[in-house]
Amino acid sequence: ARPIDVELRRVTLPLVRPFRTSRGEETVKDTLLVRWRTEGPDGPVDGWGECGADPEPIYYPEYVDTVTTALTDVLVPLARDVAAAPGPLLPRLRTAFADVPGMPLAKAALESAVLDAELRTAGMPLSTYLGGHRDRIAVGVSVGIPDSLDDLLAQVGGYLDDGYRRIKLKIRPGWDAEPVRAVREAFGDDLPLQVDANQAYRTSDIPHLLTLEENGLLLLEQPFPADDLLAHARLAADLRTPVCLDESITSLGTAATAIALGATDAINVKPARVGGYLTARSVHDLAAAHGIPCFCGGMLETGIGRAMNLALAGLPNFTLPGDISATSRYFAHDLTQSFELVDSHLVPPTGPGSGAHVDTDAVEDATTALTSC
Numbered sequence: 001a002r003p004i005d006v007e008l009r010r011v012t013l014p015l016v017r018p019f020r021t022s023r024g025e026e027t028v029k030d031t032l033l034v035r036w037r038t039e040g041p042d043g044p045v046d047g048w049g050e051c052g053a054d055p056e057p058i059y060y061p062e063y064v065d066t067v068t069t070a071l072t073d074v075l076v077p078l079a080r081d082v083a084a085a086p087g088p089l090l091p092r093l094r095t096a097f098a099d100v101p102g103m104p105l106a107k108a109a110l111e112s113a114v115l116d117a118e119l120r121t122a123g124m125p126l127s128t129y130l131g132g133h134r135d136r137i138a139v140g141v142s143v144g145i146p147d148s149l150d151d152l153l154a155q156v157g158g159y160l161d162d163g164y165r166r167i168k169l170k171i172r173p174g175w176d177a178e179p180v181r182a183v184r185e186a187f188g189d190d191l192p193l194q195v196d197a198n199q200a201y202r203t204s205d206i207p208h209l210l211t212l213e214e215n216g217l218l219l220l221e222q223p224f225p226a227d228d229l230l231a232h233a234r235l236a237a238d239l240r241t242p243v244c245l246d247e248s249i250t251s252l253g254t255a256a257t258a259i260a261l262g263a264t265d266a267i268n269v270k271p272a273r274v275g276g277y278l279t280a281r282s283v284h285d286l287a288a289a290h291g292i293p294c295f296c297g298g299m300l301e302t303g304i305g306r307a308m309n310l311a312l313a314g315l316p317n318f319t320l321p322g323d324i325s326a327t328s329r330y331f332a333h334d335l336t337q338s339f340e341l342v343d344s345h346l347v348p349p350t351g352p353g354s355g356a357h358v359d360t361d362a363v364e365d366a367t368t369a370l371t372s373c
């Protein structure tokens with residue numbers, strides 16, 4: 001349906017603890033929400049999309065200001081044109097976006113809002129639309145680089161007490177072998193443990209990276225720069241631990257290339273990074289056809305993005321625990337209902353669209369800038 005109003009809201013929400021990686025530190029979630037409002041049979045229907053961009057280009061070239069410009073100048077006008085023409089909106093929107101180069105974070109935010117609005121109007125949950133078949137999602141927690149080893153052990157211990165069954169440690173040169181060994185020794189050989197370098201190593205570090213696997217790792221995520229698929233392929237040839245790509249996988253094409261090169265044994269699928277949930281599902285399907293297991297990644301989303309990630313994570317080839325934690329791991333107060341661990345799992349919402357109950361007062365309180373377009 002045609003939108004009657006499109007809003008971009010920049011929101012800021014404090015994180016319960018700073019999140020530090022090899023690339024930077026975040027103390028607040030500061031990003032953009034897209035609200036795509038259409039006229040439904042019983043009044044206005046709001047579809048919400050959450051953007052994966054940060055205020056600065058930390059992980060990806062796009063950041064909040066460039067996404068705002070891309071949406072205002074290019075993508076929202078294009079989506080309005082597509083919505084005004086006859087035929088099923090979502091496949092046509094995806095085709096139209098495919099003709100615009102790059103900008104996956106901006107496209108994903110808008111596509112998510114349109115998808116949510118369409119499904120809310122149709123009364124269909126996103127998990128059903130995507131073909132998800134799980135009613136509970138095994139999840140882990142991604143642990144940032146802390147101030148000290150003691151701090152790390154306390155954090156990991158706390159998360160295990162909460163019920164998380166898989167731990168991902170952020171690593172970087174100088175913070176790798178020692179923390180990995182300490183966590184392994186403190187919590188035992190059975191703890192599913194993986195590491196994520198967010199591109200911090202170079203090929204000259206391969207001998208050092210090979211020594212990490214004596215600690216028994218589930219995965220080694222994105223050790224090298226995103227565009228260096230060959231470096232990942234070289235490492236994967238020598239490492240028994242599966243190499244998992246995150247930032248490198250920006251589209252279905254890069255996923256196919258990485259798989260063909262043997263650069264990735266597993267994929268962290270982030271809908272924001274590949275341009276939305278429809279492409280995320282295609283990446284999942286491609287990986288499944290090649291026997292490459294996936295997990296649903298996260299970007300410290302609010303409940304708006306997390307609800308959608310949980311729907312995606314119900315697809316069959318998401319066989320590795322997701323980077324989707326409970327609300328309390330991120331925020332004191334979310335923008336939606338809170339998500340809680342039940343027996344080490346999260347439950348995808350069952351309502352129409354994303355199933356997120358957006359707390360419009362909380363969104364209003366968190367809003368720092370508002371653009372209508």
Ligand code: OSB
Binds near residue numbers: 141196198246325
């Ligand atoms: O590399 O997977 C990553 C968060 C922000 C940006 C990049 C990454 C992450 C995480 C957190 O690891 C996962 C989560 O949302 O809990």
Ligand code: MG
Binds near residue numbers: 196246268
């Ligand atoms: Mg990662």
